[in-house]
Amino acid sequence: MAILPKNFIAIDAEITIAGGANGVPFSLFDPNHPFAHQNQYRPLPYYQYENKFNDYSQFNRERHLIIEEELTITPPPLDLKKAFNCFNQVQSAGAKYSIKLCLDVPNNKNPLALPPETGSQTGHTFIVITKSNAGKTITQVFGFYAKQHPGYLFPWRAMPSIILNNQLREINASLEMSLTQDQFDKLRQKAFDLAKNKYAADSYNCTNFGMDLFNSVRIKPIVVEKFTVFLPVNHIGPNLLELTKTPQMLFKKLKSMKDGKDAESPNIIIDTTGKTKAPLSHGECN
Amino acid sequence: MKKVIILIIIVVVLSNLPPLKWIVGPDDILYSNASGSFTFNELNYAGRNYQLCIVNFEAFKSVHKEDTLLFRITPINIFKFWRWNEYLTNDKYKLHYKSWKEIETKRGPLVNKTNWQAF
Numbered sequence: 001m002a003i004l005p006k007n008f009i010a011i012d013a014e015i016t017i018a019g020g021a022n023g024v025p026f027s028l029f030d031p032n033h034p035f036a037h038q039n040q041y042r043p044l045p046y047y048q049y050e051n052k053f054n055d056y057s058q059f060n061r062e063r064h065l066i067i068e069e070e071l072t073i074t075p076p077p078l079d080l081k082k083a084f085n086c087f088n089q090v091q092s093a094g095a096k097y098s099i100k101l102c103l104d105v106p107n108n109k110n111p112l113a114l115p116p117e118t119g120s121q122t123g124h125t126f127i128v129i130t131k132s133n134a135g136k137t138i139t140q141v142f143g144f145y146a147k148q149h150p151g152y153l154f155p156w157r158a159m160p161s162i163i164l165n166n167q168l169r170e171i172n173a174s175l176e177m178s179l180t181q182d183q184f185d186k187l188r189q190k191a192f193d194l195a196k197n198k199y200a201a202d203s204y205n206c207t208n209f210g211m212d213l214f215n216s217v218r219i220k221p222i223v224v225e226k227f228t229v230f231l232p233v234n235h236i237g238p239n240l241l242e243l244t245k246t247p248q249m250l251f252k253k254l255k256s257m258k259d260g261k262d263a264e265s266p267n268i269i270i271d272t273t274g275k276t277k278a279p280l281s282h283g284e285c286n
Numbered sequence: 287m288k289k290v291i292i293l294i295i296i297v298v299v300l301s302n303l304p305p306l307k308w309i310v311g312p313d314d315i316l317y318s319n320a321s322g323s324f325t326f327n328e329l330n331y332a333g334r335n336y337q338l339c340i341v342n343f344e345a346f347k348s349v350h351k352e353d354t355l356l357f358r359i360t361p362i363n364i365f366k367f368w369r370w371n372e373y374l375t376n377d378k379y380k381l382h383y384k385s386w387k388e389i390e391t392k393r394g395p396l397v398n399k400t401n402w403q404a405f
Contacts, residue, residue: 124332286397
């Protein structure tokens with residue numbers, strides 16, 4: 001036990017000074033530091049070169065720099081054939097089928113607006129298909145995307161598309177309808193065919209895919225107005241882009257159907273609170 | 287020399303602010319847990335973003351009690367100066383980085399994706 005002279009106070013202090021090899025200081029102890037990690041087996045870290053408190057023999061520490069390697073993977077699409085295979089797990093005789101056309105607008109407070117950062121938040125339209133029988137239900141939730149950001153210089157160009165799982169995506173408006181088995185079979189083939197299309201922001205986007213699929217099994221198709229957007233930072237080509245189908249105009253249509261007491265209004269949900277989410281999807285099956 | 291430095295600073299600052307920031311577009315990155323049983327890819331232009339990834343990962347955690355740490359598998363590229371602001375302020379870049387090679391080697395090839403896997 002140390003005997004302290006009178007008028008002295010004992011202070012138990014941890015000192016942390018970290019320096020990089022090139023003298024540039026960086027914190028090795030930030031748990032979220034992108035380039036450096038330290039595995040240490042003591043309650044509190046401290047670290048200082050040539051410091052009398054630094055005793056390597058006492059602690060088992062490993063320091064290493066993390067090299068963030070260039071990543072070269074392209075996520076594959078949801079395999080729609082495999083996704084539809086999962087519906088085979090539910091017995092078809094007497095099964096109930098339904099399809100729901102869903103949309104998520106980028107600005108819940110102003111559902112008909114496209115935010116100024118045009119192209120960054122376009123909103124999304126997607127499909128929920130459900131088959132249920134004898135207490136067993138399979139649901140698949142999917143939507144159509146461009147494989148990457150369409151860009152600002154040529155936002156209307158056709159580009160490779162991808163189908164992705166859209167489970168738990170926010171739903172601001174939806175319209176649900178039930179299907180017969182024949183309609184379901186037709187829908188399955190139509191989904192495969194439409195998924196082959198290229199993505200084009202103005203002429204074939206997620207809303208075109210969703211509405212085309214939904215309308216393929218309807219007698220009275222849903223029709224929406226065109227949507228003209230201004231591209232503030234586009235310097236090549238026209239600054240006005242006319243989109244044939246959009247989540248914004250689909251929202252307007254579904255809301256007018258709901259407000260106008262359309263025969264299908266009980267099957268329409270409008271919710272701009274952000275609380276309504278798409279159900280869990282099922283994944284792929286052989 | 288002083289003018290060059292000032293010019294560089296102006297370019298860096300402007301490239302990190304709208305509207306130049308909008309021209310380069312959002313940085314779509316990828317996420318995974320350590321075993322690759324949860325994977326997610328962003329497509330920010332259509333709202334498939336970090337927030338949606340977190341919503342999905344929280345749901346994943348509610349049914350999986352193990353392997354519940356989310357990693358960023360897309361590296362930060364320090365030379366992309368137009369993303370410096372995002373690198374410093376966006377929560378998604380505060381996630382630990384983990385090498386996808388390492389995760390994929392452990393997981394092996396994917397036959398059928400579960401609903402928690404984008405790749």
